[in-house]
Amino acid sequence: MKKIKINCTLLLAIVLIIVSCSTDDDSNNSNITAEIYGKWKILESNYGGERETLDECSLLETLQFFENNELEIKEYEQTGNTTSCSEVGPDVFLDFSIENNVLTYTNPTGGFNGGIFTRKFNIIELTEQTLKLELYYERDGFEEDGNLPNNEIWLSTWTRLN
Numbered sequence: 001m002k003k004i005k006i007n008c009t010l011l012l013a014i015v016l017i018i019v020s021c022s023t024d025d026d027s028n029n030s031n032i033t034a035e036i037y038g039k040w041k042i043l044e045s046n047y048g049g050e051r052e053t054l055d056e057c058s059l060l061e062t063l064q065f066f067e068n069n070e071l072e073i074k075e076y077e078q079t080g081n082t083t084s085c086s087e088v089g090p091d092v093f094l095d096f097s098i099e100n101n102v103l104t105y106t107n108p109t110g111g112f113n114g115g116i117f118t119r120k121f122n123i124i125e126l127t128e129q130t131l132k133l134e135l136y137y138e139r140d141g142f143e144e145d146g147n148l149p150n151n152e153i154w155l156s157t158w159t160r161l162n
Helices: 002-036
Strands: 038-047 050-052 062-065 070-074 076-078 085-087 093-099 102-107 117-126 130-139 154-160
Antiparallel strands (some): 070 093
16 A cells, blocks of 8 residues: 555656646746737847848848738838838738747748748847847758858847837
């Protein structure tokens, strides 16, 4: 009888540990997702370990995270031979998720030949005013594995607009 009590107690302890760890992870993911909602403007960019000089149009780039887990990315480029900037492409809303400090967004038809386009970022820092992301995975419909080599990793720093 004593052996059965010990086994039952041990089993109960293991179940409680598993349940409590799972709840904490879900709660942490929810907190990070809630903190990222809003509009962010790019401040700086490093590609392959080298700091990039962002021109006037690149500095207009924004990420906007919505509570329905959609992401809108706005990019800009110089218009012709002028100094004015225009938005690149139509408005596209992408599905995003955050799990274990990894931000993933997907465009179901944005890849090669209309295939799936996916990017994954490590969330390096997320505060009230700063978001630092490390792009380490990109899959655009070609037969690559998606993991980027060190010379193609993109680090970006963003500031909150609202």
